[in-house]
Every structure is written in structure tokens, then in C-alpha cells.
Amino acid sequence: MNHLNSQARVLGLGALPLLAMAPACGNAEKEAPSRPNIVFIMADDMGYECSGVYGGTYDTPNIDAMAERGIMFSHAYSQPLSTPSRVEVMTGKYNYKNYCCFGYMNQDQSTFGNLARSAGYKTAIVGKWQLGFNSGLPDHFGFDNYCLWQLRYYRMPNSERYAGALVEADGEVMKLEDTQYGPDIFADYIDKFITENKDHPFFLYYPMALIHDPFVSTPDSDDWIDNPEGRHKSNNRYFADMVEYCDKNLGRVIESLKRNGVYDNTLVIFTGDNGTNRNIYSTMKDGTVIKGGKGTSTDAGTHVAFLATYGSRQGRHRVCDDLIDFTDVMPTMAEAMGVTVPEEWDTDGRSFLPQVKGRKGNPRKWVFCHYDAFFKGVGQPNDNARRYIRDHRYKLYSTGEFYDVEADVLEENDIAPGTGSREAEKARRFLSSELAKFPAWKVGDIPVEQVMLPEYPSIRLFWTERDE
Numbered sequence: 001m002n003h004l005n006s007q008a009r010v011l012g013l014g015a016l017p018l019l020a021m022a023p024a025c026g027n028a029e030k031e032a033p034s035r036p037n038i039v040f041i042m043a044d045d046m047g048y049e050c051s052g053v054y055g056g057t058y059d060t061p062n063i064d065a066m067a068e069r070g071i072m073f074s075h076a077y078s079q080p081l082s083t084p085s086r087v088e089v090m091t092g093k094y095n096y097k098n099y100c101c102f103g104y105m106n107q108d109q110s111t112f113g114n115l116a117r118s119a120g121y122k123t124a125i126v127g128k129w130q131l132g133f134n135s136g137l138p139d140h141f142g143f144d145n146y147c148l149w150q151l152r153y154y155r156m157p158n159s160e161r162y163a164g165a166l167v168e169a170d171g172e173v174m175k176l177e178d179t180q181y182g183p184d185i186f187a188d189y190i191d192k193f194i195t196e197n198k199d200h201p202f203f204l205y206y207p208m209a210l211i212h213d214p215f216v217s218t219p220d221s222d223d224w225i226d227n228p229e230g231r232h233k234s235n236n237r238y239f240a241d242m243v244e245y246c247d248k249n250l251g252r253v254i255e256s257l258k259r260n261g262v263y264d265n266t267l268v269i270f271t272g273d274n275g276t277n278r279n280i281y282s283t284m285k286d287g288t289v290i291k292g293g294k295g296t297s298t299d300a301g302t303h304v305a306f307l308a309t310y311g312s313r314q315g316r317h318r319v320c321d322d323l324i325d326f327t328d329v330m331p332t333m334a335e336a337m338g339v340t341v342p343e344e345w346d347t348d349g350r351s352f353l354p355q356v357k358g359r360k361g362n363p364r365k366w367v368f369c370h371y372d373a374f375f376k377g378v379g380q381p382n383d384n385a386r387r388y389i390r391d392h393r394y395k396l397y398s399t400g401e402f403y404d405v406e407a408d409v410l411e412e413n414d415i416a417p418g419t420g421s422r423e424a425e426k427a428r429r430f431l432s433s434e435l436a437k438f439p440a441w442k443v444g445d446i447p448v449e450q451v452m453l454p455e456y457p458s459i460r461l462f463w464t465e466r467d468e
Helices: 003-011 061-069 082-091 112-118 182-196 236-259 326-337 353-357 422-435
Strands: 037-043 071-077 122-128 145-149 167-169 172-174 202-207 266-272 281-283 289-291 306-309 318-325 367-371 386-390 394-397 402-404
Touching: 037 082, 037 236, 037 326, 061 236, 061 266, 061 306, 071 367, 082 112, 082 326, 112 122, 112 202, 112 326, 122 182, 145 182, 167 182, 182 202, 182 236, 236 266, 266 326, 318 326, 318 367, 326 353, 386 422, 394 422, 402 422
Parallel strands: 037 202, 037 266, 071 318, 122 145, 122 202
Antiparallel strands: 071 306, 145 167, 167 172, 266 306, 281 289, 367 386, 386 394, 394 402
16 A cells, blocks of 8 residues: 555545556666766745645645656655754754754754865755854855855844845845745756756755745735735745745746756755644645644654656656655765765664665654654653654553554554554564664763854844944
């Protein structure tokens, strides 16, 4: 049974007619040139239900086209919140090894930017930063160029990432008018970076500003010109516009790759950093409604769209049921670059590049999540801290709760030990043995201290009218 469709039926998503009939993971790769470019795009607060190809009703033609051309993973899992996901995907490590607090990444860490730069790639990060307030950090973490929101400065209102965005690019603060839209600035910068580096291998990391709240109008909204207040005052009615603009900017990146003649030599990955905002209810194609689950450890908080195209290297389009988590991104990039992640980096993932190429690969038997956002600061655990391990169907928390998430996606019916089916009890024993291999932990433990190097103090600056 196709796991995406079985889960879709539980959620009321219905079958996926375009892709569900395709073979799970097979087809020979085609001949392709060496040294591929790599583009990794991550939308902000965009759960799987926001994509048309995953059963949503939002207009996402470019996301859907990626699925039609490449590979669509049905079982990809993030962390429940933005900074935990960003630290995990950039370093290839589970959070218990290197995550200290929200809005920060320990400065003794190495990222996929450092890996790409050491492999001879031109590197850039464009979009949302949220990893410490110092303009030297992008370079420290391996990026030659940057165009970022939330690097050094902040100001109110929170829509500083959208209309009249507060953006810093390569050491300069960009002075934008209120009619200028931050996501357009990021897309323009990306087009320039691709154009300037089309004759050299490049790595682009694009952590989008969209579709995080506040939910405000976009340049494609009907009232963008006539209602200036709508550019800054949050209203859920703009959420669909923001999803569509996110998809539009994905399309701009793809178009730039094609126009510059490098699309066929580029690995493109698109995903979301966690589930959708909990104030958003999304109607699916079969009429059911999904409530966003950002910040929670259920599928609504961690199940994300995950798609990849690989130009002339990929096989035919297909749905792949293999399990993916965010630690897998770095080793996948390393394999594409033809390099090895240094052993001393102590990473946790495994490459899914063979699956992208159409091979069987080495699929996971489980994915793991260690989550404590430390949202209130270093050493202050959160009430919603959780640790779990899961396979396609069953999920075991470190506190003992055990769920059949295929049948109970909201995790409302804990299966007590010895009361499950033979299949469930076998899965419980297996997952329990795998979970026991991780270092012991309980809510309230502080596994990682903050690391701040003397040359990169984190100083948040407030941008005022005097700075304009």
C-alpha cells in the first residue's frame, strides 16, 4: 500500500491520482555532467497540507510541477519549530548534540555551507537568518554571500520581513520603500547570484521568509496598492495569497536556473521547516479541514512536503515512501558534491541521493526527533519538550506513549503495552530498542550549553528612523 495514500485516507486527503500510481523508488539514472549545483529551498511554517500535490487546495503550480518532474517523498519529517529545524538541517545533527536555545546556533558548529565552500563551491544564503545577531556569522558558517532578514537589526512591526523589509545584503542595510516586498528582494538577489555564478559550481540555501505570520498582503493581493494597512496588519484572509507567492518565488528560482542554462546540472530540494501556524485551518481537496500544528510533535507539526529534482541525473517522476528527516540533507549534498562529511563533525543522517537518482538507496527504518526549543532562553526548557522515534506507522515517545499514527494521526489513543496488535507490539519492541541507543534524557535536562566565540558576539540592534 502506498503510505502517503493510506495516511491521506486517514486525514481525508483522498488518493493522489497523478503520482500515486508511479513506482515507489526505481529507474536508472541518466548520464550527466559532473560538479552539480545545489539549491536548497525551505519555506517557513508551511506544512504538507499547503501543497496541492499533497492534497491541499492552495494554488501551488510550481511545487506540483517539481513533483511531476522529480521525486516526492511521502514521509519527510522536520523539527516542530523553526530554529530547531534550521540547526538540524544545516549541521546534520539531532538537536540533543548541538542545540542550545531559540534564535541561535552554537558557533563551534560546521554547516553545509562550510562543506560546500571547502568543496570549492560558491555559496550564498538568502532569506531568513535567526541564528545569532552578528554580520560576520554567514561567512563563519560558510557563506560567501548573503541577503538576509533578522541578521543584526530588528524593528517593529513584525512584518519587517515583508513590506518595506529590513534586509541586509553583503554588509549593507537595504533601504526599502513600503511598496517594496522583502520576498521579491530575496528572489532578485538569488537571480543575480545564479547569473553571476552560472559558470562555477554553486550552493544556494534559500530559507524563505514566507509564509510565517503576520499574514499580510502580497504584491499580488487585490488590495496591495489601495490598502497600505493590509501590508502590515495580520489577517488570515491573506494566508492563501502568501502560500501562492511562496510558490511563485520557487518558480522564479527554477526559471532563473533554466534561463542561465544550469537547471539540468542542479539538484533542487524544496521543503518546509515545520508545520503550519496553529491559527490556520486548511480545506483539503476532499473537503476535510486540517488545523496547523506548528510547535507540536504530531504529524501536523512535523510532516512536511519534501521534493527534489536533479536535472539530467534523475529518473522519472515518482512518489517515494522512504523515511526522511532533516539530518539527511547534509550527507545527500555531500554525495552530490563528491565529498565526504568529516567524521569529527559527528553527523547523524544518511544520503537519499540514490533515491533521487532512481535507485533503491539505503532507506531508514526510523526517524528520530529530540525537541526542546528553549524558547525562553539558554537553560530554560519548554513544557512541550518531547523525544520520539517512529517508523511509517508507529510512534514511540521517550515517556512511553505509543501510537498508531496511520490510524490515529492526532495521537489521541495511547496503546498501552501488551494491548496492541501483533504488528504493533513488534514495532514497539523494535523502536524501544533503537531509542535506547540514544543518550538518556528527560524533560528539564540541558544537554548543550551555549557556545559564543569572542569574535562573534550576538548583539541585537534596534533600527530606528534615524538610521533611515
